[in-house]
Amino acid sequence: MDKQTQHLLDAALAAQKNSYSPYSNFKVGAAILANDNTTYHGCNVENASYPLGQCAEAGAISSMVASGATKIEQVLIASPNNAFCPPCGGCRQKIKEFASESTLVHMATQDGQIKTVPFKDLLPLAFEL
Numbered sequence: 793m794d795k796q797t798q799h800l801l802d803a804a805l806a807a808q809k810n811s812y813s814p815y816s817n818f819k820v821g822a823a824i825l826a827n828d829n830t831t832y833h834g835c836n837v838e839n840a841s842y843p844l845g846q847c848a849e850a851g852a853i854s855s856m857v858a859s860g861a862t863k864i865e866q867v868l869i870a871s872p873n874n875a876f877c878p879p880c881g882g883c884r885q886k887i888k889e890f891a892s893e894s895t896l897v898h899m900a901t902q903d904g905q906i907k908t909v910p911f912k913d914l915l916p917l918a919f920e921l
Contacts, residue, residue: 793906800825800868801900807833807848808870814838820877821870822848826861849883853890864891868898876907884915 793801800823808821815838823833834851849869856864864887871877876899879887887895893912900906 796825796866797868797898797906797908799823799831800866800898801870801906803831803833804848804868804870804900807835807852808872809835811835811848811872812837815840815842817872819872820848822852823868823870824852824856824864825866826856826859827863827865828859828861830856830859830861832856832859832861847880847883849879850886853886856890862890864895866896866898867891868900870900871902874901874903874905876901876905878914885919887911888915888918888920 803823804821808819811819813819813836820836823831825831832852832855834848836848838845869877891911895911896908897911898906898908
């Protein structure tokens, strides 16, 4: 694993520890390397009113945008178990807003496996205006 991916993994795992997921106990962490060369991270935040929760990727994107960055260079999603945890459909569209087709998406399992795909493989027919 290269240094950049390790850094993203460390940030995602740190955020994952703060996940607020009392209903599902499915703790997810995400980290983004943005065009300002800063790493932004987020964790999932559940809500008793289920649709009002927020995914880890959305939290990381919000942090990135609030800080003034405009482009996702790479993203890493840390799964709470030994299965890869790809972004949900809504997060794929959110990532699309700030990523290119070649943006790398890393998915990490708790047992240390990492799968990396270009974003275009996750959302080949993304909605665009």
